[in-house]
Amino acid sequence: MPITSAKHSIATPVSLSQRLVIAVGASLVGMCLVYFAGFSHIEAVHNAAHDTRHSAAFPCH
Amino acid sequence: MITRIARTAGFSGLLAALLLTLLQSFWISPLILEAETFESPAPAGQHEHDDSAVAAHEHSAEAWAPEDGWQRVLATTGGNLVVAVGFALMLAALYSLREPNRVATGALWGLAGFAVFCLAPTLGLPAELPGTAAANLGQRQTWWIGTAAATAVGLGLIVFAQHWLLKVVGVLLLALPHVIGAPQPSVHESLAPEALATQFKIASWLTNAAFWIALGLLSAWLFRRSRQA
Numbered sequence: 460m461p462i463t464s465a466k467h468s469i470a471t472p473v474s475l476s477q478r479l480v481i482a483v484g485a486s487l488v489g490m491c492l493v494y495f496a497g498f499s500h501i502e503a504v505h506n507a508a509h510d511t512r513h514s515a516a517f518p519c520h
Numbered sequence: 521m522i523t524r525i526a527r528t529a530g531f532s533g534l535l536a537a538l539l540l541t542l543l544q545s546f547w548i549s550p551l552i553l554e555a556e557t558f559e560s561p562a563p564a565g566q567h568e569h570d571d572s573a574v575a576a577h578e579h580s581a582e583a584w585a586p587e588d589g590w591q592r593v594l595a596t597t598g599g600n601l602v603v604a605v606g607f608a609l610m611l612a613a614l615y616s617l618r619e620p621n622r623v624a625t626g627a628l629w630g631l632a633g634f635a636v637f638c639l640a641p642t643l644g645l646p647a648e649l650p651g652t653a654a655a656n657l658g659q660r661q662t663w664w665i666g667t668a669a670a671t672a673v674g675l676g677l678i679v680f681a682q683h684w685l686l687k688v689v690g691v692l693l694l695a696l697p698h699v700i701g702a703p704q705p706s707v708h709e710s711l712a713p714e715a716l717a718t719q720f721k722i723a724s725w726l727t728n729a730a731f732w733i734a735l736g737l738l739s740a741w742l743f744r745r746s747r748q749a
Contacts, residue, residue, distance in 0.1 A: 462723045478616060489529070489605075491606070494604055497599075504587065505583075506583060506584065506595075507595040508599030508602070508603075509595075509599075510674075513552055514544050515638070516648075518661050
């Protein structure tokens with residue numbers, strides 16, 4: 460019996476609300492990364508990612 | 521689920537960023553470097569463009585900047601990597617809600633990403649070479665982000681909404697940013713010749729399209745592959 464329930468818990472799909480939270484969280488982390496490299500006003504970050512920004516057609520300067 | 525998203529985003533972002541760096545090194549960077557030769561400052565004390573509308577490079581002396589050569593390539597690779605993993609995280613998050621049933625579906629997601637983050641914004645704010653006059657940076661960034669968001673929601677509604685009215689709303693959302701219009705400079709000016717600017721726009725479009733399709737395919741493949749993990 461314990462074995463079946465253990466097996467069960469592995470196979471149990473994550474609930475929809477949990478999946479939504481994870482998906483929204485992952486998207487937000489992704490957006491922060493893109494914002495940091497592509498839109499940040501910190502001078503050194505701008506200089507480092509300068510060619511990335513121009514290439515990706517992010518507003519630069 | 522979190523591991524699956526992170527693994528998918530990490531590896532597909534890494535591979536797509538390497539592809540992007542390769543394409544940039546051969547096509548984009550030479551154009552940027554050529555454009556920068558037009559904006560290299562005049563001999564000391566003779567800054568002709570000091571009060572013109574041309575957005576010359578305003579790199580302050582204190583801020584670190586990579587030196588041309590390997591340092592700059594490395595910095596660009598790092599920038600590409602951060603951006604690519606960021607985009608890949610968004611794709612993987614969407615896959616976790618709506619798993620692609622074939623790897624090829626990833627190409628469609630990639631194309632959608634290209635439309636949202638490159639095509640739609642560049643319709644109003646084309647890819648620019650260094651030394652091109654442009655409106656206020658903050659305003660352009662706001663318009664860019666608004667356009668990407670409206671295009672993303674609009675495309676989502678057109679593709680996934682059941683009701684025709686929602687699809688119409690989607691179309692309207694696609695058009696809205698372009699009706700409002702991107703912030704434009706008072707005078708259109710560029711230090712680099714127009715032929716170079718046109719070449720850069722085309723290079724940027726094709727490079728980004730290749731990057732997005734690769735990112736879509738790689739992420740869909742890796743996401744499906746790690747199902748058992």
